[in-house]
Amino acid sequence: MNRDHQILSWLKQDEMRMAVLRVAASMNLRDWCIGAGFVRNLVWDRSHGYSVPTPLNDIDLIYHDPSRTSEERDAQIEHALREKSDLPWSVKNQARMHLRNGDEPYASTSDAMRHWVELETAVGAALSCSSEVKLVAPFGVDRLFDSTITINPGRRKPEAFLYRIKSKRWLESWPNLKVVGSR
Numbered sequence: 001m002n003r004d005h006q007i008l009s010w011l012k013q014d015e016m017r018m019a020v021l022r023v024a025a026s027m028n029l030r031d032w033c034i035g036a037g038f039v040r041n042l043v044w045d046r047s048h049g050y051s052v053p054t055p056l057n058d059i060d061l062i063y064h065d066p067s068r069t070s071e072e073r074d075a076q077i078e079h080a081l082r083e084k085s086d087l088p089w090s091v092k093n094q095a096r097m098h099l100r101n102g103d104e105p106y107a108s109t110s111d112a113m114r115h116w117v118e119l120e121t122a123v124g125a126a127l128s129c130s131s132e133v134k135l136v137a138p139f140g141v142d143r144l145f146d147s148t149i150t151i152n153p154g155r156r157k158p159e160a161f162l163y164r165i166k167s168k169r170w171l172e173s174w175p176n177l178k179v180v181g182s183r
Contacts, residue, residue: 047176
């Protein structure tokens with residue numbers, strides 16, 4: 001089984017993650033996925049042999065809609081999601097996030113993910129119109145299976161990368177991870 005199919009299989013077997021994807025899909029957002037720890041943590045948990053999933057700090061729902069870029073819109077979506085489930089939703093329209101990051105405008109959700117600090121974090125999942133799980137992975141998924149945390153070269157500063165590793169406590173949660181490219 002190739003690695004994409006392995007992740008899709010794990011997602012389909014995970015009742016909580018499938019419920020999250022269904023709730024997110026009900027919002028009918030443009031070009032959306034659930035990124036960051038949603039897929040990354042699942043793979044790292046499996047590679048570490050954990051039988052109980054590592055809890056998610058938040059559910060990072062990202063989308064790209066240049067026609068509605070206000071922070072208030074994201075807050076409205078978060079509120080609507082919390083009405084449907086009691087999960088810690090974090091909603092960000094990637095059509096405006098370039099401003100915070102000092103980048104050129106992002107053309108899509110996948111394009112925005114190309115600018116994220118770590119390559120392994122830039123993997124997301126969504127449900128298609130036909131309710132099939134699909135992956136959004138601009139750098140692919142192989143690094144997730146390599147048990148690495150890799151800086152996005154040329155996109156973000158090493159200080160931000162090292163800060164995230166420490167503040168997120170990834171090496172404590174998944175001690176077999178190796179840090180790549182921080183210097």
